[in-house]
Amino acid sequence: MRNGITSAVVATLGVACLVIAGRASNLPRSREGTLIESASPTEVMVRAKGIGYWEKGMSKEKDRDKTLLANAEQDGRKAAVYFVLYGGTDPLLSGEAERNSFAPYEEEFFASDNVRRFIAWEGEEYLSRVLKPLEKNKRYELHIEKAYKVNKQLIEDWLTSKNILPARALVTEALGMPFIMVIPAVKSGEDPIKVLQSDPDLSHAAKVIESYLTALRYDVVVPEQQQDLSALTAAQQSLKGVEEDFSYQLALSIGSDVYITYEVNIQSDAYNTKKAVVSVRAYETTTARLLGTETGYSPSAAAAPMVLIENAVNDAIDKVLSRIMDYWKSDLQNGVQYKLIVSLSPNFNEEDREELTFLMGDLLKELTKKGKYKENIVTDATLDYLIWCDPAEFDKSSSVYRWLKEKVAEKFAGADLKRVNLNRKLIILKLDPA
Amino acid sequence: MKTAIKTLLLLAFAFASASAPAQDRYERKSISYINALWLATSEARSVKPEQVGFMLGEIKARIEMPRFDYNPLPEALLADFIKAANDRETLTMDDLARLMEEKVTPTITGILQGAMRERGGVLVSEEKRQTFLATKAKELGITLDEIEKVMNSAYIYLPVLTGYQREEGKQEGKFVCTLNGGIIWFHVNTTGDQPRVTLQVAKTTLSKGFGSDKFAYESAVKNFARNLEVATREIAEFKLGAPISEVDGRNISFKLGVKEGIKTDECFLVGEWVSDAAGNVKFTTNGWVRVGRVADNRSDQTAKSSAWAVKGGRWTPGMAVMEHPRLPIDIALKAGASHLKITEGRILVFAGDLKVTEEYDTYAPGFDIDAQYNLGGIAGLKQTFFLVGGSFAFPATLEFELGGLAPITATPPFVWGLHGGLHKKFYFGQMALSAEGKFGVKYLTVKQSFGDDLDFTIKNNSAGLQFGLGLEYAATPDFNIGLTAGYKAYAASDVWTIDVNGEAQALVVADFFPDIDHSGPAFGVYIHWTPPSLPFDPISMIRGAMGE
Numbered sequence: 001m002r003n004g005i006t007s008a009v010v011a012t013l014g015v016a017c018l019v020i021a022g023r024a025s026n027l028p029r030s031r032e033g034t035l036i037e038s039a040s041p042t043e044v045m046v047r048a049k050g051i052g053y054w055e056k057g058m059s060k061e062k063d064r065d066k067t068l069l070a071n072a073e074q075d076g077r078k079a080a081v082y083f084v085l086y087g088g089t090d091p092l093l094s095g096e097a098e099r100n101s102f103a104p105y106e107e108e109f110f111a112s113d114n115v116r117r118f119i120a121w122e123g124e125e126y127l128s129r130v131l132k133p134l135e136k137n138k139r140y141e142l143h144i145e146k147a148y149k150v151n152k153q154l155i156e157d158w159l160t161s162k163n164i165l166p167a168r169a170l171v172t173e174a175l176g177m178p179f180i181m182v183i184p185a186v187k188s189g190e191d192p193i194k195v196l197q198s199d200p201d202l203s204h205a206a207k208v209i210e211s212y213l214t215a216l217r218y219d220v221v222v223p224e225q226q227q228d229l230s231a232l233t234a235a236q237q238s239l240k241g242v243e244e245d246f247s248y249q250l251a252l253s254i255g256s257d258v259y260i261t262y263e264v265n266i267q268s269d270a271y272n273t274k275k276a277v278v279s280v281r282a283y284e285t286t287t288a289r290l291l292g293t294e295t296g297y298s299p300s301a302a303a304a305p306m307v308l309i310e311n312a313v314n315d316a317i318d319k320v321l322s323r324i325m326d327y328w329k330s331d332l333q334n335g336v337q338y339k340l341i342v343s344l345s346p347n348f349n350e351e352d353r354e355e356l357t358f359l360m361g362d363l364l365k366e367l368t369k370k371g372k373y374k375e376n377i378v379t380d381a382t383l384d385y386l387i388w389c390d391p392a393e394f395d396k397s398s399s400v401y402r403w404l405k406e407k408v409a410e411k412f413a414g415a416d417l418k419r420v421n422l423n424r425k426l427i428i429l430k431l432d433p434a
Numbered sequence: 435m436k437t438a439i440k441t442l443l444l445l446a447f448a449f450a451s452a453s454a455p456a457q458d459r460y461e462r463k464s465i466s467y468i469n470a471l472w473l474a475t476s477e478a479r480s481v482k483p484e485q486v487g488f489m490l491g492e493i494k495a496r497i498e499m500p501r502f503d504y505n506p507l508p509e510a511l512l513a514d515f516i517k518a519a520n521d522r523e524t525l526t527m528d529d530l531a532r533l534m535e536e537k538v539t540p541t542i543t544g545i546l547q548g549a550m551r552e553r554g555g556v557l558v559s560e561e562k563r564q565t566f567l568a569t570k571a572k573e574l575g576i577t578l579d580e581i582e583k584v585m586n587s588a589y590i591y592l593p594v595l596t597g598y599q600r601e602e603g604k605q606e607g608k609f610v611c612t613l614n615g616g617i618i619w620f621h622v623n624t625t626g627d628q629p630r631v632t633l634q635v636a637k638t639t640l641s642k643g644f645g646s647d648k649f650a651y652e653s654a655v656k657n658f659a660r661n662l663e664v665a666t667r668e669i670a671e672f673k674l675g676a677p678i679s680e681v682d683g684r685n686i687s688f689k690l691g692v693k694e695g696i697k698t699d700e701c702f703l704v705g706e707w708v709s710d711a712a713g714n715v716k717f718t719t720n721g722w723v724r725v726g727r728v729a730d731n732r733s734d735q736t737a738k739s740s741a742w743a744v745k746g747g748r749w750t751p752g753m754a755v756m757e758h759p760r761l762p763i764d765i766a767l768k769a770g771a772s773h774l775k776i777t778e779g780r781i782l783v784f785a786g787d788l789k790v791t792e793e794y795d796t797y798a799p800g801f802d803i804d805a806q807y808n809l810g811g812i813a814g815l816k817q818t819f820f821l822v823g824g825s826f827a828f829p830a831t832l833e834f835e836l837g838g839l840a841p842i843t844a845t846p847p848f849v850w851g852l853h854g855g856l857h858k859k860f861y862f863g864q865m866a867l868s869a870e871g872k873f874g875v876k877y878l879t880v881k882q883s884f885g886d887d888l889d890f891t892i893k894n895n896s897a898g899l900q901f902g903l904g905l906e907y908a909a910t911p912d913f914n915i916g917l918t919a920g921y922k923a924y925a926a927s928d929v930w931t932i933d934v935n936g937e938a939q940a941l942v943v944a945d946f947f948p949d950i951d952h953s954g955p956a957f958g959v960y961i962h963w964t965p966p967s968l969p970f971d972p973i974s975m976i977r978g979a980m981g982e
Contacts, residue, residue, distance in 0.1 A: 065748040121564060128707075129677075147561035299565075301567060301576060
């Protein structure tokens with residue numbers, strides 16, 4: 001009796017395994033796609049290939065072509081969505097961890113009904129259509145190509161709902177959205193604000209970038225007024241090599257997390273058409289470190305330059321933004337970042353200077369999250385650091401200043417820490433004799 | 435020179451046959467017309483100026499089809515070009531191309547640039563209409579891709595005549611005119627710094643006309659132009675094609691219509707691209723359709739025409755339809771037998787007689803040949819034809835005796851006739867039921883020939899109606915084969931006439947003549963063939979024979 005029941009269970013399990021193994025995967029057969037353009041902040045237009053498959057027994061012979069076409073069209077939609085997830089230079093699942101998190105959900109995600117939700121528009125016409133007989137009268141493939149508009153935002157929302165991508169709320173709760181400054185790239189020594197005000201193409205490009213960023217709820221500033229950089233000049237000796245980089249100085253003085261510079265070129269092409277080429281670079285403000293760069297191209301067309309510029313900007317900015325967010329998310333691990341510059345009064349003697357330098361180091365170990373800080377420059381006159389603080393305690397630069405002031409007063413009676421300039425990103429202090 | 439021109443034309447034709455593959459979707463081309471006829475041989479140069487003008491007018495009317503945009507060239511420019519061509523002692527295709535580059539292409543380039551917006555807008559694909567340029571910026575979406583297509587889709591055509599013969603017919607005042615020639619197409623390539631004109635293809639045809647001197651020439655020209663129209667539609671670059679948008683049972687729809695000039699009943703092949711094991715991709719057809727309803731897509735680019743399947747297949751959207759250009763004329767050849775009754779009697783012939791010694795009341799074998807003109811393109815009537823034709827029957831078992839000079843000069847009696855009528859087909863799949871009604875005349879005839887001096891004909895004249903039903907099978911887009919059975923209703927006739935040397939002489943009345951009755955059943959087998967060209971127009975031939 002027991003043997004009979006065991007055999008039955010084993011047989012059932014065996015059949016179940018066979019059934020599971022025999023069921024086709026929901027993943028696309030074709031994984032081919034190319035980006036046509038970033039249509040808007042939330043949608044991308046993709047050209048994707050779908051491969052339909054039919055073999056004898058799947059359906060009646062007379063329904064072979066209908067089955068092939070239906071399969072190919074489903075596969076095309078899946079391939080388009082697959083491209084957004086995995087393909088191109090800036091896929092949604094950019095890291096190994098994210099891909100591994102997504103793996104258990106792949107079958108559920110690529111179910112035909114689910115994938116349809118992310119297709120905003122599907123072309124009626126086929127860009128190509130070729131029938132491939134694998135085995136005459138027995139097995140066939142149908143290869144089609146179509147254009148699709150994929151709603152990238154909806155896919156991102158789905159991924160965050162499954163905790164595959166960190167929820168924006170999680171990222172922004174602690175740090176807020178990155179504050180971005182947008183400024184045209186200029187030659188060394190040139191004033192970008194003057195250039196921005198005098199060149200309508202650059203001005204238009206700035207507005208387009210601003211519009212794109214605000215649609216995605218970033219905080220954006222396009223500086224149109226001359227900023228007071230006097231506070232920076234006191235600390236200028238530590239900003240070696242950047243005396244002439246107004247963009248960097250502006251970003252620091254405004255207090256943006258990231259600053260974007262861009263260049264616009266309108267080139268003439270055949271038959272009186274024009275093509276816009278826009279290069280976009282994103283930098284981390286505190287370090288002027290390049291986070292990402294991309295060049296966008298408009299098609300050659302006899303359209304107004306403003307139209308071409310916007311087309312080219314859309315092409316570039318989408319890819320750069322994904323790199324900015326990658327940077328922002330990874331920076332979240334370390335805490336909120338500040339650039340701290342402390343100038344030492346010349347009235348301190350050498351010994352006191354040394355003491356104060358060591359004290360600052362000890363205080364920063366205590367202040368920062370996981371003791372994470374970086375010494376950029378340590379001289380007799382200037383201490384230049386990058387610090388990462390716990391946003392729960394030090395979400396504002398003033399809290400950092402207050403804590404440091406109290407600790408300096410506590411630990412070194414002969415020195416008084418005073419504020420020179422504070423903004424969102426930059427803390428300029430000075431140590432004077434008490 | 436004649437051989438050289440023919441060789442060049444053949445080479446051009448061969449080049450075209452090997453050049454461009456079929457395209458899924460037709461993209462509009464623009465054409466310019468050199469208003470001059472290249473009289474390429476000394477024989478061709480015997481055509482009179484007013485005849486040249488007539489020919490050019492007919493060709494222009496046929497070739498300038500709705501599927502083309504036009505780049506009209508100023509008369510002064512054309513005159514300059516023609517003068518330059520005529521000033522040369524010899525003229526080759528290459529010479530023509532170089533002259534066109536020099537004289538004509540700057541104007542064509544200017545016209546194309548001016549028409550860019552309108553023509554480029556038509557070429558913008560569905561995918562491009564969804565891009566930023568078209569949606570947010572509300573532009574037409576015309577980019578360099580579309581502009582280059584417009585600038586590189588210009589063609590120039592030049593009619594050429596290589597042969598012209600005018601011969602007197604057997605009847606006085608009748609002529610036979612034979613024309614040989616065609617059209618040479620040149621492609622204007624504007625990529626690069628300088629526009630280039632290259633020979634694309636030449637299409638040639640033969641055409642004959644019969645009748646008076648003027649009518650013979652004009653009917654030959656009209657047939658010539660009609661043949662060239664079909665030949666032009668067969669050129670790969672000009673052939674209409676489109677992907678199938680919808681499939682509903684045996685009906686399909688696609689985005690072609692009035693703008694491209696498609697007509698009811700025109701044939702389109704249906705197929706798809708198929709890849710072989712080696713990765714080569716070939717267009718494979720698996721059926722054909724005929725246009726049922728023509729959409730007006732002149733303002734609405736999404737309007738679709740519909741077509742019904744003759745030979746259907748497992749069709750799905752995305753497969754392609756490709757034009758199969760043919761004349762709107764079917765040639766029907768029927769072999770069979772029809773009832774004939776000849777009573778006993780005596781037929782007078784020249785210096786003799788023919789005695790019918792035994793009543794003939796049976797089926798006489800014979801054949802019919804009809805030209806069926808499809809009314810679909812003219813009246814929008816599906817599979818409805820106006821037909822004209824002739825018949826021949828031979829009462830092989832007729833018992834008769836010949837007396838006097840008849841045995842050495844007279845033919846046995848035979849029946850010939852002319853008819854006209856309507857023919858209608860009703861398709862169900864590849865099979866079709868047909869019904870036709872004809873009105874005709876039949877002549878039981880005895881002919882005598884006395885060397886070259888005298889032709890004597892006596893014939894019984896009979897008029898009547900004929901009805902027939904047929905069951906046929908559409909074996910290919912151009913061939914149907916079928917069976918027919920019908921009934922002829924001809925009144926028994928005792929009207930006899932005599933012709934001498936082709937001229938009617940007298941009406942003969944006599945009691946001893948046999949009664950001729952063509953009424954009765956008729957049956958046979960037939961084929962219908964839709965040709966790409968005909969050496970003459972059948973209706974024009976009949977009109978020419980009847981006095982025009």
